[in-house]
Amino acid sequence: MRERRAAREQGARTVVKVGSSSLTTAAGGLDAERLDALVDALAAARAGGEHLVLVSSGAIAAALAPLGLAARPGDLAHQQAAASVGQGLLIARYTASFARYGIRVGQVLLTGEDMAQAGRYDNARRTLDALLALGVLPVVNENDTVATDEIRFGDNDRLAALVAGLVRADRLVLLSDVDGVYDADPRLPGSRRIAEVRTGRELDGLDVSFPGSGLGSGGMATKIAAARTATEAGITVRVTAASRVADALADRPCGTLFHARDTRPSGDFGHAPTAGSAEFIGMVEEVTGRTGITLSDHFHDIGGTSLHAMRICARLRKETGIPFLPQDLFESASLAEFLAGRGQRADGLTGDARHAA
Template identity: 80%
Template sequence: MQTSQVREQGPRAVVKVGSSSLTSAAGGLDAERLDALVDALAAARGRGEQLVLVSSGAIAAGLAPLGLAARPEDLAHQQAAASVGQGLLIARYTASFARHGIRVGQVLLTGDDVAHAGRYGNARRTLEALLALGVLPVVNENDTVATDEIRFGDNDRLAALVAGLVRADRLVLLSDVDGVYDADPRLPGSRRIAEVRSPGELSGLDLSSPGSGLGSGGMATKIEAARTATEEGITVRVASAARAADALAGRPCGTLFHPRGTRPELSGAEASGPAVPGTVAGGVTASAVTAVLLGIVRDVTARPGLTPADNFHDIGGTSLQAMRICARLRKATGIPFLPQDLFESATLEEFLTFDPDIRHAVA
């Protein structure tokens, strides 16, 4: 049996599961499928892996109790369904994980929670504390209060963000499709792609095939999430929820995305910056890194007119964009830039100074 005592840090995985993998066609939670997923996660915990579960299903779980035949189109009724379904979902996870002696903690996030500097650091610290205490965090978007303007939009993007927040080793995206295909998997002759080493390998693919209707994501969002995470140095596997045990055990299944970047390993204190004015860590000149940074930010945000005096949040920078920017910057300079520092800085130029006063979110 697992215990809830404080653990040594081990390998970390973020696992995302979609609505269609947890619910019946009528919209209620499917206890057998949820228990099978929990069994696979518990086995991974037994092998010493730290896990964060990003789970869809709150809105879908709330449909049947409210007498709704399908996912509502309007935001207010989606929020109402989420309010009812979220309680059912976490209660079911709590009971199922308890069979293995594993304690879970619910973490509900909106886009605002990770788009502002202080909240970004708070979310990271909460997840770190739960993991240190041996608790398995169950993360979902807070659909009960999220508006169209502050929504992640789907839990694939949220899972990629959480993987960056906790500096995961790998991200596993589970759904009702057993990987990425070179055409609609329902068509004869379509072929599953076993491995992806660069985004160019997927160029020209038709990723518009519809999902089950219960969720909000699709294959395109999974590939975008994989692109974001692999730039952070995180291995990504897209697989069927029915193969969750195989995916978590590292057995061949689904589509494996190889990491293309390097993971940040240094804490804020260890990377607290230069003693020599005008340089950043490693002796690279600040002006040279500023030029690299501006080029990367302009490319990722599609805003060509940026200057060093611009503030990342004020230009509409998002958390996923911050992850991609820092991943590219680390790859270009070898310096362990972190997304929370980008939000903490008053300007893009200040982000490069490694001033300890703007790195408090990393502590």
Template identity: 65%
Template sequence: MSQPVTSRSATRERIAAAGRVVVKVGSSSLTTARGGLDPARLDALVDALAVRRAAGSQVVLVSSGAIAAGLAPLGIGKRPRDLATQQAAASVGQLALGHAYVASFARHGLQVGQVLLTSDDVVRRAHYRNAQRTFDRLLSLGVVPVVNENDTVATQEIRFGDNDRLASLVAHLIGADALVLLSDVDGLYDGDPRRGKANRIDEVADDADIADVEATTNGASGLGTGGMASKLSAARIASAAGVPVLVAAAGDASAALGSAEVGTAFAAHERRMPARRFWLGYAADAAGRLRLDAGAVRAVVAKRRSLLAAGITEVSGAFEAGDVVDLVDPDGKVVARGVVAFDSAELPGLIGLSSHELAPEQRREVVHADDLVPLRAR
């Protein structure tokens, strides 16, 4: 059991009182080191979720573990690297995982529903709205949705990458009041606690609080795809969308879903980001990227102005007018995203030119301010 935090903050009170909560649990928190589900761990998680439900909250569970659960039945000793074997393991493991959740939630008289998503379901606007309707109806019927990436059919091109990101996108999609990320680590540290002394960070009010944090990219068990880096990225996405986040150990699930006085709490930005702007900034896939000079970066990020051709120094990728592109600074860091108004074949001939140097039909914004989202928290 982890040590509780030293004080109760407004962020933790908001998480504890949230009426609609998304909870994500990692593979290592549900399975044994050799693969296969750990019934005691799964039941303990479900018990904590049931208590939160009984207190009046709606709960959506984003659960990893399908691939890991399929390893033992298939006689595979460790997580496979090739996509085909991962998908085969997911096909076997998803049934075992679903059955285990049905049986465990039934102990509390709760019905569960499986929701398998690919990134297309939150990247494409029509799919996004359909997913919203599905979640809303399940929750209105009193069902606990259990969500996972559809590993059986997802390709490298349409994968979320990890379920932490998936959970942050689902949190915005359903209008959640809080996101709880559970794993084998009891919070965010200012260093790797496995390599020596490191201090847990109790509260993150903004990016300045974690400017010097170097998060790991992989978990310790080797069964999952995430790590603290993915949780930090997911927390930033959710908090930018107006959803407070708690990162805690799965063993502390009862406290995390109760008083929320464990782990690391991330404060939400004051305003919930509108659905289109959130989709543009965090859910949609970028078809290319535009490198900007320093002046254009200031105009786009600080002044929220439209991007003009004069501020672009390089174009990469193949895209059409209307696609989403990343806008990067001179060092290659993504600073914004937007809907581009030119094709990639046309744009290289325009970069660096001022408006009076362009033909009349080309004198328009490359990315209009209304279709642009700065990404300071990315």
């Protein structure tokens, strides 16, 4: 972990997610010019010391024209067949484009189970950490060739938020064909872009049900949900157009900026309560009660550890003063098991001490 800590001191970790509509033509197939423009911006950020992970959609859309398909298939079998063809085309194009800058890429394909089961989650984290330590830029996508409805992420916006938590990113950039979150359909006159979201109240009553491009599976609603997930874990999120990626990576004003939730302890605790003590269990019950989760709920049965653990840990860090990370919970099947003994190792450790452990 010392090597990883040293790497983080040299530059921020950023996860960038790009959607299908930003990489492909309307008829299907990769748009080389737009993909190269994205790579140009990412390579410039890397040259400035940024540690990047790219979550890229586009596999299915990339295969439409080569397979002679007029539109995205509606059935799972043909979606998976298209993904099998398109994923190879997508990673080959990224490999060639990044090679212009001497940057190696590594393909990482994930399913929902990789983020929901403790051992597989830890394995994915180790792989991504190793790739970054080796100077490789990971290109992540959902493994659509084997994913089923029961284990799908559903969209790569959610996947990107979970990957940002997985690699302990500092920020997440969600690229779209729309320059940010609007208070109405941005195609309508009078619609207004929301520049910043600090508390979430800025989005009260917002209607984001307007249709997207049809090439991908996400939309503005999924980006807002992903932003909320990431900000709960203390990660800053920016939603903007793919054409503004250079501005987003340089922190120039563009799109919609979601401020990270403050995950620092909200009070002076003097000392962290002992994991497993009545005081600590009471704190945990109060925090998790607001998420609708009880101590006895099995993580896998409530929809996967990653999403829930990110939210729980953010609240625990803020309200108990103990620097929990999602991995602390993933080693147990439930909060009850965690509190019964495995949480003891978190006592008294600061965030820096945990990174160095």
